[in-house]
Amino acid sequence: xxxxxxxxxxxxxxxxxxxxxxxxxxxxxxxxxxxxxxxxxxxxxxxxxxxxxxxxxxxxxxxxxxxxxxxxxxxxxxxxxxxxxxxxxxxxxxxxxxxxxxxxxxxxxxxxxxxxxxxxxxxxxxxxxxxxxxxxxxxxxxxxxxxxxxxxxxxxxxxxxxxxxxxxxxxxxxxxxxxxxxxxxxxxxxxxxxxxxxxxxxxxxxxxxxxxxxxxxxxxxxxxxxxxxxxxxxxxxxxxxxxxxxxxxxxxxxxxxx
Amino acid sequence: xxxxxxxxxxxxxxxxxxxxxxxxxxxxxxxxxxxxxxxxxxxxxxxxxxxxxxxxxxxxxxxxxxxxxxxxxxxxxxxxxxxxxxxxxxxxxxxxxxxxxxxxxxxxxxxxxxxxxxxxxxxxxxxxxxxxxxxxxxxxxxxxxxxxxxxxxxxxxxxxxxxxxxxxxxxxxxxxxxxxxxxxxxxxxxxxxxxxxxxxxxxxxxxxxxxxxxxxxxxxxxxxxxxxxxxxxxxxxxxxxxxxxxxxxxxxxxxxxxxxxxxxxx
Numbered sequence: 001x002x003x004x005x006x007x008x009x010x011x012x013x014x015x016x017x018x019x020x021x022x023x024x025x026x027x028x029x030x031x032x033x034x035x036x037x038x039x040x041x042x043x044x045x046x047x048x049x050x051x052x053x054x055x056x057x058x059x060x061x062x063x064x065x066x067x068x069x070x071x072x073x074x075x076x077x078x079x080x081x082x083x084x085x086x087x088x089x090x091x092x093x094x095x096x097x098x099x100x101x102x103x104x105x106x107x108x109x110x111x112x113x114x115x116x117x118x119x120x121x122x123x124x125x126x127x128x129x130x131x132x133x134x135x136x137x138x139x140x141x142x143x144x145x146x147x148x149x150x151x152x153x154x155x156x157x158x159x160x161x162x163x164x165x166x167x168x169x170x171x172x173x174x175x176x177x178x179x180x181x182x183x184x185x186x187x188x189x190x191x192x193x194x195x196x197x198x199x200x201x202x203x204x205x206x207x208x209x210x211x212x213x214x215x216x217x218x219x220x221x222x223x224x225x226x227x228x229x230x231x232x233x234x235x236x237x238x239x240x241x242x243x244x245x246x247x248x249x250x251x252x253x254x255x256x257x258x
Numbered sequence: 259x260x261x262x263x264x265x266x267x268x269x270x271x272x273x274x275x276x277x278x279x280x281x282x283x284x285x286x287x288x289x290x291x292x293x294x295x296x297x298x299x300x301x302x303x304x305x306x307x308x309x310x311x312x313x314x315x316x317x318x319x320x321x322x323x324x325x326x327x328x329x330x331x332x333x334x335x336x337x338x339x340x341x342x343x344x345x346x347x348x349x350x351x352x353x354x355x356x357x358x359x360x361x362x363x364x365x366x367x368x369x370x371x372x373x374x375x376x377x378x379x380x381x382x383x384x385x386x387x388x389x390x391x392x393x394x395x396x397x398x399x400x401x402x403x404x405x406x407x408x409x410x411x412x413x414x415x416x417x418x419x420x421x422x423x424x425x426x427x428x429x430x431x432x433x434x435x436x437x438x439x440x441x442x443x444x445x446x447x448x449x450x451x452x453x454x455x456x457x458x459x460x461x462x463x464x465x466x467x468x469x470x471x472x473x474x475x476x477x478x479x480x481x482x483x484x485x486x487x488x489x490x491x492x493x494x495x496x497x498x499x500x501x502x503x504x505x506x507x508x509x510x511x512x513x514x515x516x517x518x519x520x521x522x523x524x
Contacts, residue, residue, distance in 0.1 A: 027440045027441070027444070028440060031444065032444065032447070035444070035447065035448060035451070036451070038466075039451040039452065039455065039456070039466065040456070042462065042463060042464045042465060042466035042467075043451075043455060043456040043457055043462060043466050044311055044314060044456050044457060045463045045464070046314075046317055046457060046461045046462075046463060047311070047313070047314055047317070049317060050313055050314075050316055050317065051316075175294060175295045177295065177299070178295055178298045178299035178302045179298070179302070181299070181302045181303065181306060182302055182306070184306065185302065185303075185305065185306025185307070185309060185310060186306075186309075188310075189310065190310050190311075191310045191311060191313070195313045196309060196310065196312075197308070197309045197312050199309070200309035200310070
């Protein structure tokens with residue numbers, strides 16, 4: 001099966017431009033994670049005094065990967081919301097009538113998610129800089145973090161697209177917003193895994209975002225002991241491939257049943 | 259000469275408030291799962307935050323050894339605040355659909371038009387607040403303040419819901435679109451989290467230390483924490499700052515909402 005890069009790129013560009021035209025979709029993805037970062041970085045920074053907390057140069061840099069992954073989750077979710085909106089408005093039906101491969105429709109949507117996540121992660125990394133975040137991992141660490149977040153956003157976008165395609169309901173997509181935080185909070189997003197409650201630490205082992213957060217932490221700090229980049233890449237790639245397949249399957253089901 | 263038929267008497271203020279209150283509660287019955295996100299989100303935050311930050315109680319100066327007990331009032335306030343802010347989103351929908359214009363030409367004072375929906379929000383907020391409390395207690399949060407503490411927590415939550423409702427009304431009459439919904443919710447989010455949300459005042463660092471000290475929600479939280487935090491016992495000293503903060507917030511956002519409503523009818 002050959003891919004259609006021009007179709008995917010065009011659909012990705014459209015997905016991105018729709019997101020930027022609708023401020024109510026962008027507000028949660030860009031502003032909400034930064035607000036949570038500001039509050040957590042300032043409100044819990046005394047946690048560095050706890051026994052077992054790893055020695056880190058900047059507490060803000062330590063919690064920043066949690067924010068980046070939160071952004072990736074929200075980027076994925078909003079792309080599902082935008083897809084559901086296209087389905088409800090009938091635009092998606094017009095796309096289905098176009099002479100393009102159906103899989104390109106899914107990949108185009110996810111290309112938009114990938115682009116949004118790259119912009120978002122770069123924005124978070126830049127905004128945190130004047131507030132004291134430091135990146136000893138250098139350019140390679142920063143680039144690695146952007147890639148990890150983007151692939152993770154595609155992974156979450158795949159789940160969101162699958163749900164949107166199966167249900168076609170905008171209101172349902174909007175109401176799953178809280179459940180996204182379940183994924184975030186069952187990973188060591190803002191605290192080291194060793195200091196989570198025992199139940200949460202056990203759960204975190206099964207959450208792919210655990211490895212992505214820890215890998216980002218390791219990449220930004222240039223310290224592989226904080227997290228393995230290979231494990232992070234494996235987890236995010238595995239998630240992205242599995243959920244993209246799920247979304248393609250959901251589209252096939254939609255075409256079969258409607 | 260036959261006399262003209264008498265006009266039906268205009269309904270009293272309380273009757274109008276009652277009707278609008280019932281109408282806002284209909285939302286819960288008519289929209290399937292309307293309360294679900296408002297209930298699930300604070301519970302998820304409660305579980306997530308307590309799981310992430312439970313070790314913070316090991317820091318010197320933390321008033322309780324149960325982080326769940328510390329965070330339960332925060333989640334209750336968050337739940338009540340979101341329920342209150344939804345009043346604004348519902349009003350924005352009524353404005354967009356033209357229904358509110360019809361209410362504006364009715365012979366009732368403007369405050370009556372918002373009193374009903376605010377009462378509806380207060381009633382609705384009891385569901386997520388109670389669910390959060392029950393989940394917290396089931397997972398090990400302690401009711402250290404007894405019945406008085408519980409009363410203080412419900413007072414803090416319901417009054418904060420009214421504050422958030424007035425904020426939502428203000429936003430709705432300014433923007434007159436449902437797209438302002440996230441702004442209403444995030445106003446509540448910011449107000450709640452720029453306080454002693456995660457740690458007590460003594461353990462806050464940097465800019466948040468000052469922000470929390472001046473944020474009235476910090477004192478509303480203290481009022482609610484009399485229920486579950488062993489270091490904050492029910493007492494007049496722990497109660498009046500919260501009541502004063504709530505009084506100030508209600509007066510401030512009430513005035514803004516009325517100002518917006520007056521401009522709308524002009």
